[in-house]
Amino acid sequence: MLRVGRGRISVERLVRAVRDPKAGAVVVFLGTTRMRNEGRRVVRLEYEAFAGMAERELAALAVQARRRWRLSRVAMVHRTGVVPVGQVSVGVAVSSGHRAEAFAAGRWLIDRLKKTVPIWKREHFRGGRVWIGATPAGGARVAARRKAARRR
Amino acid sequence: MVRLRFFAALRERMGAARTETLSPGTTVGALWRALVAERPELAHFQVRFAVNEEYVSASHRLRDDDEVAFFPPVSGG
Numbered sequence: 001m002l003r004v005g006r007g008r009i010s011v012e013r014l015v016r017a018v019r020d021p022k023a024g025a026v027v028v029f030l031g032t033t034r035m036r037n038e039g040r041r042v043v044r045l046e047y048e049a050f051a052g053m054a055e056r057e058l059a060a061l062a063v064q065a066r067r068r069w070r071l072s073r074v075a076m077v078h079r080t081g082v083v084p085v086g087q088v089s090v091g092v093a094v095s096s097g098h099r100a101e102a103f104a105a106g107r108w109l110i111d112r113l114k115k116t117v118p119i120w121k122r123e124h125f126r127g128g129r130v131w132i133g134a135t136p137a138g139g140a141r142v143a144a145r146r147k148a149a150r151r152r
Numbered sequence: 153m154v155r156l157r158f159f160a161a162l163r164e165r166m167g168a169a170r171t172e173t174l175s176p177g178t179t180v181g182a183l184w185r186a187l188v189a190e191r192p193e194l195a196h197f198q199v200r201f202a203v204n205e206e207y208v209s210a211s212h213r214l215r216d217d218d219e220v221a222f223f224p225p226v227s228g229g
Contacts, residue, residue: 052205
């Protein structure tokens with residue numbers, strides 16, 4: 001299961017996707033929407049994806065992980081659209097014969113996903129919204145908007 | 153003719169998609185510089201390029217019917 005799309009992520013389905021009788025370990029990572037980010041009170045996150053390319057990139061990462069570690073199965077899901085605070089935006093599950101490989105591969109997969117998969121996060125916070133990582137000046141712009149929000 | 157697509161903060165400034173007729177051998181980087189010349193505020197953006205859903209460098213040469221995507225650094229997760 002390598003999927004990018006709308007709707008809640010089912011942890012049960014994610015785990016079921018990597019179940020394998022040959023595996024002795026299943027590691028699951030869930031990324032959830034944090035209430036505070038860089039001092040801002042986050043109301044919700046919104047994700048936009050280049051869906052076709054994003055799924056191809058997920059598949060490429062799964063292939064690379066399998067070259068690096070002996071794995072049974074790999075599953076990755078990323079939610080798009082609005083994700084309210086506290087909900088799951090991304091899930092990675094890996095099964096392997098023993099736990100060391102599953103932990104290592106799971107960590108590597110989420111780190112790579114955040115660097116290469118074409119998905120963008122827009123943070124809606126009290127007093128404004130901002131695309132995360134959009135421009136080097138992004139931080140300054142958020143600060144200006146927060147200041148403006150306080151004045152209101 | 154190539155199809156241009158924009159995502160996230162770039163999409164908000166450029167619209168989701170458009171088409172352009174290019175002279176043969178135009179690189180992705182040259183196309184981006186032409187867009188920046190047209191809209192100077194784009195110069196503030198760090199940008200990555202993909203052609204037909206694969207990452208490419210600025211020196212990649214475009215062919216007829218290619219789909220070029222321009223996007224800011226990714227921030228999924």
